[in-house]
Amino acid sequence: MRVLIVDDVAPARRAIRSLLEEDPEITVVGEAENGEEAVALALRLRPDVITMDVLMPVLDGYAATARIMSECPTPIVAVTSLSLEDGTVMARMIEAGAVDVMSKxxxxxxxxxxxxxxxxxHRVKAAARVSVRGIPEGHASAAQVGCNAAFAASRPPAGRRPRLVVVAASxxxxPALRTLLGGLEASLAAPVLVVQHISKGFTAWMAEWLNGSIGRVVSVAQDGERARSGRVYLAPDDRHLRVLPEEILRLSEAPPVRSLRPSADVLFRSAAQAYGRDVVGVVLTGMGDDGARGARAIKEAGGRVLAQSEESATIFGMPRAVIEAGLxxxxxxxxxxxxxxxxxCGRGEAS
Known part of the structure; x- marks a missing residue:
């Protein structure tokens, strides 16, 4: 695995190099001390992964990341000494195209x-598995066309539409959630419940970021509240999110499911139990297979499942698990x- 290090502080570059090269699978192929050099070296060296500082002279990490993703898309891990507590740095780097952000x-x-x-x-190796191909979002592979064509003509039974949407992402x-939720409307006749695997402490900033990005009401779910149509609710840090009849949300400190809390499978299963055929499950980009077992529960209850296409997914693991299982x-x-x-789902009155 070939890595390019970008940092304006020489001791920091040396430290990152030393840390990475302790792993025999990683080779540092170059170093850049500002964003302009980073863009040039990315084009010339074509590394597998780039570690990117944020505050740098000439061209900062935000601009350098955006240019690299435009000119030679490469997985980028931001490694910064800036505070990540309020989520601003993480939000801006993700918007620019970084796949991960960590403290230095x-x-x-x-x-x-x-x-x-x-x-x-761990983060660099995970980034190396990320696909950052610049293929248009609307493109579908030939293998998907038959599946979509068979379903495209189907409409909900007269007078009966899905009443709940549940989403899994990692x-x-x-970015996938921003596109998905931004394409919906506040008048959507169903609440949207989301499990997004993300570093602890960043769910609140993601709710604020999505609010600002899509102009919709996005909040962190509260125990016992009633979900309202057209609104988006994120599972909070380190809590399972379940939904009961009448759109009542419940949070739980039950043990992690296959090392995950929150778990999309937990949310999906609760939705299937409470709403049966009146739920739509959506599985977006991510590593692993969280959501696949829950998707099966939704299908067995008569509900519907949508999976993200490989061409549009950063990491195809979670959608692949659903697709290959025939769900x-x-x-x-x-x-x-x-x-x-x-x-x-149709449109109702905006909440």
């Missing part, structure tokens, strides 16, 4: 050095999913 906190203490090494190597999820009614890009959900 070097220490001479052996335990802290090892912790930083494990985190950095790596690459925030996807349609395979679509996020913008197409939005149109489909409006068609299926």
């Amino acid at each position: 906190a070097f220490s001479r203490a052996p335990k802290e050095w090892e912790r930083m090494r494990r985190e950095l190597v 790596t690459g999820g925030p 996807a009614d349609e395979v679509l890009a996020p913008n197409e999913m939005a149109r489909r959900l409006l068609f299926l």
Whole structure:
């Protein structure tokens, strides 16, 4: 795996190089001390992954990331000393095209050095598996056409439409969610419940970011509240989200499901139990297979399942698991999913 390091501070570049090269699978192929150099080296060296500082002279990390994603799309992990607490830095880097953002906190203490090494190597290797191909969102592979064509003509039974939408997302999820939710309307005749796997502490900023990006009411779910049509509710940090009849939301500290809390499978299963055929499950980009078991529960209850297309997904793992299990009614890009959900659920009064 070939990595390009971008940081304007020489000791920081040396530290990142040292951390990465402790792993025999990683080779550092170059270093850049500002964003302009980063763009040039990315074009010349074609690395598998780039680690990107944010505050730099000449061209900062935001602009450099945006240019690289435009000129030679490459997975980028932002490594910054800026505070990530309010989510602003993470939101801006994700908008620019970064696939991950982490704090840069070097220490001479052996335990802290090892912790930083494990985190950095893990994130860089995960980024290397990310597809950042610039294929138009609306493109569908030939393998998906038959699946979509068979379902495209179907309409909900007269007088009966889905009353709930549940969504699963992981790596690459925030941009996909922005496209999906931005294509919906406040008058959508169903609430939208979302499980997004994201670093602890960032769910609240993502709600604010989506609010500002799509002009819709997006909030972190509260225990016992009633979900309202047209609104979006995110599962909070480290809590499972379930939905009961009458759109009542419940949060739980039950054990993680296959190391995940919140788990999309937990949400999807609760939706299937409470709403049966009146629920639509949506599985977006992400590693692993969270959502696949829940999608099966939705299908067995008579509901519908949409999966993100490979061409539009940052990481195809979660959608692939649903598609290969034969559970996807349609395979679509996020913008197409939005149109489909409006068609299926219809419009009601804005809440």
